[in-house]
Each structure stands twice: as structure tokens, then as C-alpha cells.
Amino acid sequence: MADKYLELVNSGYTKKVAKLLGLPRPPRLRRYEPGSALLPGPLLVLGASARAQQLSDELTSWGIDVRRHDAQGDKLGGILLLLDELTHPEQLGEVMLTAGGALRQLLPGGRLVSVSRPALAHDEPAVAAVRQGIDGAMRSLGREMRGGATANGVLLAEDTTVTSPSALGALRFFFSGRSAYVDGQFLTVRNDEGSLPADPERPLVGKVAVVTGAARGIGAAIARVLYRDGAQVVLVDMPAAGEALAAVANEVHGTTLQLDVTAADAGQRIIDHAVNRYGHLDLVVHNAGITRDKLLANMDQARWDSVIAVNIASQLRMNEAFLAADLPGLRVVSLASTSGIAGNRGQSNYAASKGGVIGMVRASAERFAESGGSIAAVAPGFIETEMTAKIPLGTRTVARLVLPSLMQGGLPQDVAEAIAFLGSDAAAGLNGQTLRVCGQSLVGA
The missing domain is CATH 3.40.50.720 (NAD(P)-binding Rossmann-like Domain)
Incomplete structure (x- = not known):
């Protein structure tokens, strides 16, 4: 939801007009x-x-x-x-x-x-x-x-x-x-594991976190929130995003790793960078993802394969590297989507990949727990990003105003907050779960 509309329907004379006309009045969220x-x-x-x-x-x-x-x-x-x-x-x-x-x-x-x-x-x-x-x-x-x-x-x-x-x-x-x-x-x-942080305002102090797809959008917001919560952050993205990646890294005083997550050695390169630079690796956020939307009748092999390769196959391969490295207490949080739960027209490839993330997380929980770690997922609904800006205007309007109980799209910060929580030691007992961040809607990429 555009800030201008939200402001107009919640203040002054325009608030009265909106009420008289029965216009949707999204609340200001705390x-x-x-x-x-x-x-x-x-x-x-x-x-x-x-x-x-x-x-x-x-x-x-x-x-x-x-x-x-x-x-x-x-x-x-x-x-x-x-x-x-x-x-x-x-x-x-x-x-x-x-x-x-x-x-x-x-x-x-x-x-x-x-x-x-x-x-x-x-x-x-x-x-x-x-x-x-x-x-x-x-x-x-x-x-x-x-x-x-x-x-x-x-x-x-x-x-x-x-x-x-x-x-x-x-x-x-x-x-x-x-x-x-x-x-x-x-x-x-599911158990009495976990520990509450000494400082609830900075629950990730002392942690080293890696965020893939960190150059912009939700990935950049994740990096900012993890840094705010005390983590040292490694930002990963494609070499083509190097300039934007460096800008976010400077903002959060982090380091960068230019890397294609579909590379066979991506997991090991992440481990090597984090351990060589900081001595340990505590949290990995699988955020990198793409869309290549088409109705299935018009879908070609390249569109299907590229989405699967980036959004789920890369995560499976990297997780195997993380598990093999025996990183004590490692927490992994993956980006799913409500499209992977309810489906979305023209997104059969994307929904397959994001549904795959949810299945992967559930099935991997026991293996990560063996080393004192955990894995979880966040499934965003309609989040205001460059990606959702490409959705047709009519669909965006319905998704913002009608279907979510909060009558507005979410912000990248909302997704980042959930990830920071699920990646903390306080969430150890939530292993294998997927949390929807969608304003109680099942619409959107």
C-alpha cells in the first residue's frame, strides 16, 4: 500500500471522506x-x-x-x-x-x-x-x-x-x-530447547550471518535488520549486482561475496569466506530467488529450469555442504512464499520451487538438530518490492486492499523481522516450521 493513500485515509478531512465513501482504510501498523x-x-x-x-x-x-x-x-x-x-x-x-x-x-x-x-x-x-x-x-x-x-x-x-x-x-x-x-x-x-538473549534489543550479538540475494529488496532489508540486531553480516549476490551489493555492505559494515548460488561449490565458498574472515558461521538466510512467470501452456524448459535451479536446487545443494561441514548450532532460514502454499496463476514453476522450500525445511529439521542447529522458512505474501511492482495494477490493488486482513501489502522489513527471530537462539524449538508473513492473505509472489 502506497504511503500516500494510507496517510490520506487516516488523517484530516480525507479520512472523513474515505469513511463516507466506504473506501478501504488500511491501519497504520505498529x-x-x-x-x-x-x-x-x-x-x-x-x-x-x-x-x-x-x-x-x-x-x-x-x-x-x-x-x-x-x-x-x-x-x-x-x-x-x-x-x-x-x-x-x-x-x-x-x-x-x-x-x-x-x-x-x-x-x-x-x-x-x-x-x-x-x-x-x-x-x-x-x-x-x-x-x-x-x-x-x-x-x-x-x-x-x-x-x-x-x-x-x-x-x-x-x-x-x-x-x-x-x-x-x-x-x-x-x-x-x-x-x-x-x-x-x-x-x-516442539521442545524446551533454545535460550533467550541477554539483550532482547540485540539478540544476534556475536553471530555471523550470511544473506544470499542481498543486493536489494528483501535481501537488503534482511541484512539491515540482522546488523541492527547485532550480527556480523556477509552479503552474497551475483557479480552483476556488485555495485548495489557493496552499497548495502557499507551500510551494515559487512563483507561481500560475489557468487552465483547455483554454482556447485557455492556452499563451500560461503563456509570458507565466513570461517576465514570471522572464525565461524551461525546463520544462513537463503533469500536469492527469481520469477519467470508464464501460464504452463506457454512455459518453456528454460523458464521452468532456471526458477527451480535458483529457488530450491541451490538451497538443497548448499545445505548438504553446510551439514557436511558440521557447523555447530547453525541456523538456516529459507524464503518460501504463499504461492507455494495456495498457488498463484501463471506461477506453476515459482510455486513448485517455493512449495519445495517448505518441504525441504520440514524434512531437514532432524538433520540440522543433530548438530544443535535448526532450519525454518518464512513465506511472504504480498510484499511491496521491485518484483511485486511488476504484477498488473488490478491484481496488486486487490492483493493490497481486499484479501489481507490488514488491508495492505507488507514491507521488506516485515519479512526481515521474522527471519531475524527464526534465526535466533530463542527460536531453536521452532525447528522445521514455516511462518507466513502475509497479513493473513494467500495472494502474491
Whole structure:
């Protein structure tokens, strides 16, 4: 969404005109700024959990004003629903309706977050019913929120507790402005692994990160956010992008590696550069990607093969090199796309490659965990970049205004924030997952 339109429909006389005409009015999203409060107001905690008090104490230590069961009529920055002990759908109504009443007190940019457990095939039917019901309810609430507020959930797998490092890390991410364009999504915490950073403002201090496709767009934004969060950054892109790559590298005080990611030795060259220059490699972000859109009836072999080669085959080959090098604690985050989940007209090759990323991440999790590492993916929806600017105007307008619950396209920063979180030690328990950053939409490249 163009900033000019967003400004016009949210201020002064034009705000009144837009309201009278029934024009879409995208809210201003609460994005992260260093030093900003985690929430814009108090947090109301509803429901019951075995570790509710321990969790409340932890959240209080983060500087959050925690209220239990009663907000006393105050405006709220967030609502946290503890639903992990529910065993029957009949138990859900009381807490959800209480939350519904409290939503009227939620400030713009507020957060609604649930903590529950995933529905499994071996659960008792009533248990599976309430757990899957929470999923449907929270995704629906994501579409009911106003003023840039969002609704997301944390799922605790097996015996994982709400106070495990990655559960706390997921809560902090969902509460903060870092998750501005994440709505109606769930993160599953599969174990009690991970560790919270000593400084939440700079969770990547001491880490060495590599970003492919870093010369512009989302890749450049990723490099900037990783640097802001404390990482030393190696920026990788094609030799033809050398000038733009150097400009971003100078901005983030990083080093460059001009490299075609489809080269057979690309993974080893990345390892050699990082280890020789910095002594270790902690995070790799597979961002490099291309589109060659055509209806399949008009698709030629070159278009198909080039997209597969860059977007997924290169990642598979580089990951094998990383695993063979036995890099302790290495975290990998790959760029998928909502096109790989829902498909997109004229993008069968692109959707195949991005769906392939999601499958690769899920299947590679166990191997990366063997060395204390992890792998995850981020699936952007409609993000305002040079690539999406090539989409026909009508499609772009629909994608921005109609389908996302937040009524606007996301920014490269939104994708970068999710990647920085998934690449941190706090996200170790989220191994193998794909997080959509799409404003609760399934449209866009």
C-alpha cells in the first residue's frame, strides 16, 4: 500500500471522506523500533495454565504490566489466552467470550495471542476438537481485529511448557512490533530447547550471518535488520549486482561475496569466506530467488529450469555442504512464499520451487538438530518490492486492499523481522516450521 493513500485515509478531512465513501482504510501498523515498548499498554491474561503465575512473573520482568482476569476498564496493549489445559469444546466459550468483551479495550496495534496445544490423531476426540477449534477461532479473530491489531497463537507440542525458551521467544515476537504483518498464524514449540538473549534489543550479538540475494529488496532489508540486531553480516549476490551489493555492505559494515548460488561449490565458498574472515558461521538466510512467470501452456524448459535451479536446487545443494561441514548450532532460514502454499496463476514453476522450500525445511529439521542447529522458512505474501511492482495494477490493488486482513501489502522489513527471530537462539524449538508473513492473505509472489 502506497504511503500516500494510507496517510490520506487516516488523517484530516480525507479520512472523513474515505469513511463516507466506504473506501478501504488500511491501519497504520505498529512496527518495531529500537527502544520501543513491547506492547502499547497492559496485558490481560485470561484462562488457566499450570504455569500461569510463573509466566506472569516472567512477562512482568520484561516490563509488561500484567493483569490477571480483570483489566479494570483500562485500555489494553494485549490479551493472552492460556488454553493449553482445555479438554472439551464446552470449556472454550467462557474464556473466548470474556476475551471478546476485552477486545473493545484493545489499543491500536494491540496483540491477541493464544497458548494451546496442537490437535493430534491419537488425542481423545473431545481434546482434538477443542484444540482444532482454537485454531479456527484464532484465525477468525485475526480477520476481526481493528487498528492494526493482530491475533496469533503459540502451540505447545507434547510436554513443552509455556515457560520454555522458545515459547517465551514466540510470545515476545508476537507481542512486539516485529510481527506487524503476521496475523492469524501459529508457531509450534516442539521442545524446551533454545535460550533467550541477554539483550532482547540485540539478540544476534556475536553471530555471523550470511544473506544470499542481498543486493536489494528483501535481501537488503534482511541484512539491515540482522546488523541492527547485532550480527556480523556477509552479503552474497551475483557479480552483476556488485555495485548495489557493496552499497548495502557499507551500510551494515559487512563483507561481500560475489557468487552465483547455483554454482556447485557455492556452499563451500560461503563456509570458507565466513570461517576465514570471522572464525565461524551461525546463520544462513537463503533469500536469492527469481520469477519467470508464464501460464504452463506457454512455459518453456528454460523458464521452468532456471526458477527451480535458483529457488530450491541451490538451497538443497548448499545445505548438504553446510551439514557436511558440521557447523555447530547453525541456523538456516529459507524464503518460501504463499504461492507455494495456495498457488498463484501463471506461477506453476515459482510455486513448485517455493512449495519445495517448505518441504525441504520440514524434512531437514532432524538433520540440522543433530548438530544443535535448526532450519525454518518464512513465506511472504504480498510484499511491496521491485518484483511485486511488476504484477498488473488490478491484481496488486486487490492483493493490497481486499484479501489481507490488514488491508495492505507488507514491507521488506516485515519479512526481515521474522527471519531475524527464526534465526535466533530463542527460536531453536521452532525447528522445521514455516511462518507466513502475509497479513493473513494467500495472494502474491
